[in-house]
Amino acid sequence: MNYRLASLVSVILALTVSPAWSAPLTLKECISQAVVNNPFLKNAAWDSKIAQENVRLASAAYFPKIDAQTGYSMQLEPQAVIIGGRTTETQEADFGFAGLSASYTIYDFGRRDSRKRQSEAVSQASSRTFESQKSDVTLRVIETYFSILESGKLIIAAEEEVALVDEHRRVAKVLFEEGVVTRNDLLQAEVRLAAARQKLLVAKNRRENFWLLLNFLIGSKPDNRAELDEKTVMAEGAAPTTDSQLQLDARNDIIALRHGAEARELEVKESKGNFFPEIYSRLALDYVQNAKVREQAIMSATIGLKINLFDGYASTAAREKAIKNSSKSLDTLRLAEEQARLEINTARNDVAVAKERISVTEAAIRQSEENLRINRERYQERVGTATEVMDAQTLVTQSKTDYQRAFYDHQTAIARLLWAQGQL
Secondary structure: OHHHHHHHHHHHHHHHHOOOOOOOEOHHHHHHHHHHHOHHHHHHHHHHHHHHHHHHHHHHHHOOEEEEEEEEEEOOOOOEEEEOOEEEEOOOOEEEEEEEEEEEEEEOOOHHHHHHHHHHHHHHHHHHHHHHHHHHHHHHHHHHHHHHHHHHHHHHHHHHHHHHHHHHHHHHHHHHHOOOOOHHHHHHHHHHHHHHHHHHHHHHHHHHHHHHHHHHHOOOOOOOOOOEOOOOOOOOOOOOOOOHHHHHHOOHHHHHHHHHHHHHHHHHHHHHHHHOOEEEEEEEEEEEOOOOOOOOEEEEEEEEEEOOOOOOOHHHHHHHHHHHHHHHHHHHHHHHHHHHHHHHHHHHHHHHHHHHHHHHHHHHHHHHHHHHHHHHHHHHOOOOOHHHHHHHHHHHHHHHHHHHHHHHHHHHHHHHHHHHOOOO
C-alpha cells in the first residue's frame, strides 16, 4: 500500500516538475493565434474603426444643427434714442440673454452626398486593406513555420555530416597510426570536421532566429518552443482560373485600391460643388432681458441662399488637387494590378520548378550515398584518397540539403501562389 502511494506521488511530481508533452503546434493554430495576437494587426485594426467613425461624421450633415447659448451682459450706459429732443432708454444697462436655433442644409448640389459616399468608400478600403494585411501576416507565418521545419531537417543533415566526417577522421587516424597514410589525411579530416561543426552551429542559430520571428508573429513569448507538426503540407486548392481579372477580383489589396479610387472620384465631385450655392433653413428663439420693450423673446424662421463669391482661389485649387489625386489613384491601381499579375505568374512558375526539383534531388540522394560507399571502400582498401571520401561526404550532405530546400520551397511557393490569387 505504501509502495503504491509512493509511486502515485512520484508520478504526480514528475508531471508537475517536468515539462508536459503536448500535441504538436499545427500551422492552423499558428495562423489563428497570429490573427488574434499579432501586434501589427492589432495596430492596423484601428484604421478600420477610425474610418467607420468618419462615416458617422459625414452622416451628421443630414441632421439639423441645434445650438443653444446664454449669457449676461453689463454695459457702461444703456442704449437710448432721442425723440423730440428727449432721450429715452430702450435697453437695460445689465441684462441676460439666451438663444436656441436649429439650422439645416436643404440642398448643396451634391456636396453632402459626395462626402458621405467618399467616407463609405474609404471605410470599405480600410476594411479590405486590413484583410490584405491579415493575408500578408498569414503568409509570413506559413513561410516562417516551414522555415523552422526546414531548419530542423538541415540540422539533422548537418549532424549526419559531422558523424560521417568524424568517422572518416577516426579511420584516417587508425591508418595513420598503422603508417599506411600520411599525416596530411588526418589533418584534412580534422579541418573538415571543424567546418562541419561550424555548419551545424549556423543551422541551429538559423532555426533559433526563425523561432523568434514565429513567436513575434503569433504574439507568443520569445522563449516559447513547441513541437511543430512535421507532416504539415500545403494543399494546392482548387484549380486556379485562367481569367486574370477574376484572380484580381479576389485580392483584397486590389479591391482596397479600387475603393480608394472611387473615394478620389467622389472627392472631385465634392470639390466641384463648392462653385454652387447652398440653400439652408433656420429656426431660432432669441431672448433678451429688457423690460423697456414689449417682446423680449423673438421667434424667427429663415430660408436662405448663400454662395461664396471669392475665396482666394481656394476652391479652384481644391478642385485641381482632387483631380490630380484621382488620376494618381487610378495609375496606382493599374500599377498594382500589373504587379499582382506578375506575382501570380511568378508564384505559379515557382511551384512548378520546386516540384521538379523534389524529384531531381530524390535521385541525387541515392546517387550520392552510393558514391560515398564506393569511395569509403576504395579508401579503406588504400586505392582511393581522403579527398575523394570527403568530397563524397559533402555531396551526400548537399543532396539532402537540396532535397529539404526543394520540398519546403515547394510548400512556401504554394502558399505564395494562394496569396497572390487572393485565396489565402
